[in-house]
Amino acid sequence: MTNPTEYLPKSYHVRLSTYWWLTRWPYLKFILREGSAVFVAWAVIVTLLQIHALTLGPADYAEFQNWLRNPLVLALNLVSLLFIIFHAVTWFNLAPKAMAVRLHGKRLPNLAIAAPNYVAWAVVSAAVAWILLRG
Amino acid sequence: MHKRSNEPFLWLLFSAGGVVSAMLLPIHLLLFGLAFPLGWLDGPGYEKLLDIVRHPVTRVYLFVLCSLPLFHWAHRFRFTLYDGLQIKHLNELINILCYGGAVLGTVLAAYLLWSIP
Numbered sequence: 051m052t053n054p055t056e057y058l059p060k061s062y063h064v065r066l067s068t069y070w071w072l073t074r075w076p077y078l079k080f081i082l083r084e085g086s087a088v089f090v091a092w093a094v095i096v097t098l099l100q101i102h103a104l105t106l107g108p109a110d111y112a113e114f115q116n117w118l119r120n121p122l123v124l125a126l127n128l129v130s131l132l133f134i135i136f137h138a139v140t141w142f143n144l145a146p147k148a149m150a151v152r153l154h155g156k157r158l159p160n161l162a163i164a165a166p167n168y169v170a171w172a173v174v175s176a177a178v179a180w181i182l183l184r185g
Numbered sequence: 186m187h188k189r190s191n192e193p194f195l196w197l198l199f200s201a202g203g204v205v206s207a208m209l210l211p212i213h214l215l216l217f218g219l220a221f222p223l224g225w226l227d228g229p230g231y232e233k234l235l236d237i238v239r240h241p242v243t244r245v246y247l248f249v250l251c252s253l254p255l256f257h258w259a260h261r262f263r264f265t266l267y268d269g270l271q272i273k274h275l276n277e278l279i280n281i282l283c284y285g286g287a288v289l290g291t292v293l294a295a296y297l298l299w300s301i302p
Contacts, residue, residue: 068271071269084262087257087258090254090257090258091255091286094250094251095290096214096218097213097250098293098294098297100217101238101301104231105302111231118218118221119223123218124218124219124222130218131211131215131219134214135211137203137206138206138207138208141203170208175208175212178216179212182228182229183229
């Protein structure tokens with residue numbers, strides 16, 4: 051296959067605005083989805099701090115828990131949770147696009163491929179909550 | 186530019202990290218970041234949580250929970266800077282900072298989980 055850009059003059063360069071992703075909703079959605087990774091990193095940092103505080107002893111852990119009650123930290127965690135849920139939903143919904151499963155020559159509906167992800171998500175979340183909340 | 190041969194491996198880490206982030210991080214952040222600090226639910230006390238975290242299975246679990254999402258972050262962050270801000274001339278530096286950060290976080294997680302009393 052020939053590459054159509056092959057026939058363009060070498061000097062032809064389209065300079066894209068740095069803010070190209072603000073011009074259309076799907077572009078913005080794309081950048082927000084990619085941006086969710088920053089909040090993923092934040093969640094990991096909080097977990098690492100928590101493990102560290104836990105290792106240091108009860109007093110340090112109590113101090114860490116106080117830090118979690120700081121309104122700024124709470125707000126950041128709320129925003130992070132929303133972004134990470136956005137990541138999760140977009141990630142699970144990608145599965146049907148990434149794999150087209152055919153059964154008896156017919157393509158399985160998207161929901162049939164995405165649904166197990168959501169079931170697994172619910173089961174895993176319930177398991178983590180159960181371990182942390184039991185007795 | 187990065188070596189082409191590394192890309193499938195890095196993509197695998199990105200993808201595995203995406204699954205771990207999607208499956209596990211929401212419930213962790215909901216409980217430890219909101220529900221426990223705000224008093225919606227009674228979280229485990231210090232001794233109980235330490236008991237849970239001490240268990241070898243939990244240590245491995247937490248290692249995976251910390252490491253893979255960082256590689257997921259590294260992959261997305263570098264491409265967001267690359268596509269979004271189009272700062273291609275800084276690509277080398279951005280790659281080093283992103284994957285360096287993920288490796289540093291992984292080493293830190295291993296050290297912290299190893300040194301739990």
